[in-house]
Amino acid sequence: MTNLLEEGHELYALDWLGQGRSDKPTNCESITFELHMRTLSAFVNHVQLRDAVLVAHSWGGVLDGYVSESTITRFISPEILEGDVEGYGAPYRHLPANARPSVEHFAHVGTGIPHFVLRDLRETPLWKIFEAICGPRNFSDLNALALLSERDDNARRYWQKNRRDDLNEATESRLKSVVVFGERDPLSKNYKETLVHVIGTNNMAEWAPNGIWLQNAGHYPMQDKPEDVAQLIARFA
Incomplete structure (x- = not known):
């Protein structure tokens, strides 16, 4: 990011509540996916971002685009109930107020666990017996990951139902x-x-209409290939 600073750009690093380990929440269950979206919206309005490049990980990138150019006050889709998004707050649940919680260890572990373990294997009678013998508390992390995985799939199914033509409307304003x-x-x-x-492909940059596969990078490209990601940001700037 040094090059961007030297060129005169301003850089903001948004420490989303709970994810940057800088907070000590008193009510862990209030930290939800929706709260993160409200935090982002408040940040954009507070600093009055204009002509900005937003960099976010995974689904945050999609929501960045929608939140930054809209005035919506709720960030729950019509087919996902408010109770459903509680899954995004699962990693914070049952933590003491003096904890410094983060979803980091959940994300790193979760991406490496096969889907059939989180869903199918956990529902077998043998697994239930094993869980009962060892104690449910010893499986709380895995169960939280399974819940997050389920909510993530629900979100994906919802977005996939949208027609491409609808998503490509008003391309000049996107x-x-x-x-x-x-x-x-x-x-x-x-x-x-x-x-x-x-x-929507019409809303993608002309030089990458179908996205980019970053070689030798894993689930966290910014950590694995920071220089390559910085070059992509600079290309936007």
């Missing part, structure tokens, strides 16, 4: 986007295509 995925990301490969579909 932000231009680029979807970047690490080539070694253990997540399902269709995640990138789903994000591109959600944003």
